[in-house]
Amino acid sequence: MKLGSIESFNYFFDYYYSGLCLYANAYIRDMSASEELVQDVFVRFWEKRRNIEIESSVRFYLFKTVYNQCLNLLKHxxxxxxxxxxxxxxxxNLYEEQWSLFNESELRQVLDQAISKLPERCREVFELSRFExxxxxxxxxxxxxxxxTxxxxITKALKILRKELKDFLPLFLMYMS
Incomplete structure (x- = not known):
């Protein structure tokens, strides 16, 4: 393989790929991510084939490399x-800070101002729905x-109010909960 034999590479790939995927999946618990990780290991194995010094066995080298890549992925x-x-x-924290700047009456005032900007019929329908x-x-x-109609x-009112109150929505959500 060091000399560029694609047959040798294919042998290692075919022989170890599925076992390495199962091994990786035992650590990262995501088969598609495991397969991708093992493919990356084989790509690097091929790209660095001339410089790799394998001291024990190809099997040990590949499993150790997959193990290290799993640890790196988990750390990431x-x-x-x-x-x-x-x-x-x-x-x-930001919402809590903003909330502390407003009290209930101030939020009600902001809501009332936004509602007053609704078209008359839209406002009337919205108030009957939400307040009555x-x-x-x-x-x-x-x-x-x-x-x-x-x-x-109501849909129109909610759309307008969302736009008018976009800066206050987190506060209203906190207030309502």
Whole structure:
């Protein structure tokens, strides 16, 4: 193989590939990631074939290389997970800080301002739905419109409010929970 014999490489690949995949999967518990890892090991094995010094056996070399790559992958996943957790923690802290700047009446005032920007019929339907807890059918009967119009008006209101309150949504979600 050191001289570039593709047949030799194919022999090692065919002989060890499936066993190495199972071995890797025992560590990383993801068969597609295991297969990808083993393929990478074989690619590097071929690319570095001229410089590799195998002291014991090809089998030992390949299994040891797969083991090391599994450890590297697991360390990398652990770092990614820690980073993700830090980002989540930072976001939660930021929301808590923002929440402490507002009290319930201030949030209600922000919500009222956003609702006041809704078109008249849209606002009327939204308030009947959300503040008087009427069902769409009841709103339709009360206002003399179809249930479909009620649904459309509520959808329109929510879309406008999401846009108007985008900077305050995390605070409202915290307030509502």
């Amino acid at each position: 996943k652990k770092v990614e997970q820690k980073y993700r957790q830090q980002k989540i923690s930072h976001a939660e 807890n009427l069902k769409n059918k009841e709103i339709a009967e009360k206002l003399g419109i179809t249930e479909k 009620v649904e459309n008006q």
